[in-house]
Amino acid sequence: MEHRAARGIAAALAGLGVAAVLLACGGGKTAGEASPGAASAPAQPASAAQAALTVNAVVAVPSAWPRTLSANGSVAAWQESIVSAEQGGYRLAEVLVNVGDRVRRGQVLARMSVDTVQVELAQTRASLAEAEATLAEAQANAERARQLQTTGAISAQQINQYLTAEKTAQARLLAQRARLQSDELRLAKTTIAAPDDGVISARMATVGAVAGNGQELFRLIRGGRLEWRGEVTAAELSQVKPGMKVVLALPDGGSATGQVRMVAPTVDPQTRNGLVYVDLPAAGASSVRAGMFSRGEFELGRSSALTLPQAAVALRDGFQYVFVIEDQSRVRQTKVTLGRRQGDRVEVLSGLPQGARVVAAGVGFLADGDLVRVVEAAAPPASAAAR
Incomplete structure (x- = not known):
């Protein structure tokens, strides 16, 4: 009896569950009826569904x-001064600058050994003092001869000898003074100075080396100024004017801006190209270096x-x-x-x-x-x- 009662209760509960599910899904409607929400949903456009x-x-x-014009060219120093030894045979005692140093006009770059020149200068000064004393004595003798010339106390030959000795002493004094100036100039030339403001681009001077007469010791980029020399075809050369802006593409990926200074008046008969000289920032102010090969763009207008x-x-x-x-x-x-x-x-x-x-x-x-x-x-x- 107890088992039959339990099975009856379970069957009743199952029937109630099925009825609840049907009410929740259908809302009391038959399976053939459609819901209002489904009927009002718009259809998707065919173009959106097929969009690639x-x-x-x-x-x-x-x-x-x-409007731009392209050209290739190399970077070079605007002007490069060669600093040489003005006299040879002397040992370099000091070298005071190195490559890349910025120097001022008159700044000492190197000094030579001056021992020999100082000895010769001292000898010249002693000879000059001797010439001054000789001249003083000759002048005194000549003055006495002039005073006695009318008295007949001394002969005319002796008077001429005193006067000639005075002139000879004057000439020797002048010669010694010129020699002194020469020795002082030689002493001054043992100091190598910068001829202008700029940047040292090369150094051949070495301490202890004996410099030869005219031997190159340094190279100096005057003012630190660089320029780009672009090669432009003869047909395009007339489009480039002084003052135009130029942008260079540098090998390191950077760029530099310059300005056209001058257009060459001639064209190379072999390549049929003309040079355009473009002023660039001073050496050290950017990554531009003399000797670089670069491509430039001339801005012709807009x-x-x-x-x-x-x-x-x-x-x-x-x-x-x-x-x-x-x-x-x-x-x-x-x-x-x-x-x-x-x-x-x-x-x-x-x-x-x-x-x-x-x-x-x-x-x-x-x-x-x-x-x-x-x-x-x-x-x-x-x-x-x-x-």
């Missing part, structure tokens, strides 16, 4: 771009250019294409001709009207006529329009 890519759009707008991001251009079969957005969802592959490049943007010369909306990136995954979903329209950066 979700893209950003960019508008082709004109910008003011600089002109209007229709520009796009380089990522919007696809290269296929040797031609450039962009994808113009039509009807807000379909793209059309359009062939274009490109021109100048600046940063991440490129100039479109032909094939694209101004104001056209094109796919900004990911063009390598698209084909002509594909459906796309445009998320946003990207405006050109302000920096591109201000260039």
Whole structure:
């Protein structure tokens, strides 16, 4: 009896559970009836479901771009002075500067041993004192002879001898004074001084070495000034004018800005190129070094250019294409001709009207006529329009 009662209670509870589930799911409706929420849900558009890519759009707008002219050339010293020994045969006692040092005009670069010159200078000074004493005695004798000339106390021959001795003593004194000046000049030349302000670019002087007459001891970049000598073709030479701005691309990845100082009046008959001399920052003020080979861009002026991001251009079969957005969802592959490049943007010369909306990136995954979903329209950066 107890088992039968338990089975009856379980069956009743199961029936109540099934009824609750049916009420919760159907809301009291039959299985064939549809709910209002399901009937009001909109259907998805076919174009969105078939979109090949979700893209950003960019508008082709004109910008003011600089017109440039490229050239190659080398960096060199504006003027390089060779500092040499003005007299030879003396040992270098001191070398006071090294390569890269900035020096001032008249600054001592090296000194020679002066022992020999000082001894010779002392001898010359002694000879000068002797010549002065001889002259004083000769002048006194000549003066007495002049006083006795009318008295007849001494002969005319003796008077002439005294007068001649006076002139000879004067000449010897002048010779000793000239020799003294020569020895003092030799002593001064044992000190090697900078002929101008600048930077030491080379040093051949070594302490203890005997310098020869005219031997090169130092090289000096005058004023520390450097210049870039760009080679420009004869056809392009007329476009370059003094005062133009030039930007150099340096080997270390940096850049330097210079200004055209002079355009060569002649053209090399072998290469048909002319030189353009560009003033650069002083040596040490930047990473520019004499002897560097660099590429330069002359800024000739500014002109209007229709520009796009380089990522919007696809290269296929040797031609450039962009994808113009039509009807807000379909793209059309359009062939274009490109021109100048600046940063991440490129100039479109032909094939694209101004104001056209094109796919900004990911063009390598698209084909002509594909459906796309445009998320946003990207405006050109302000920096591109201000260039």
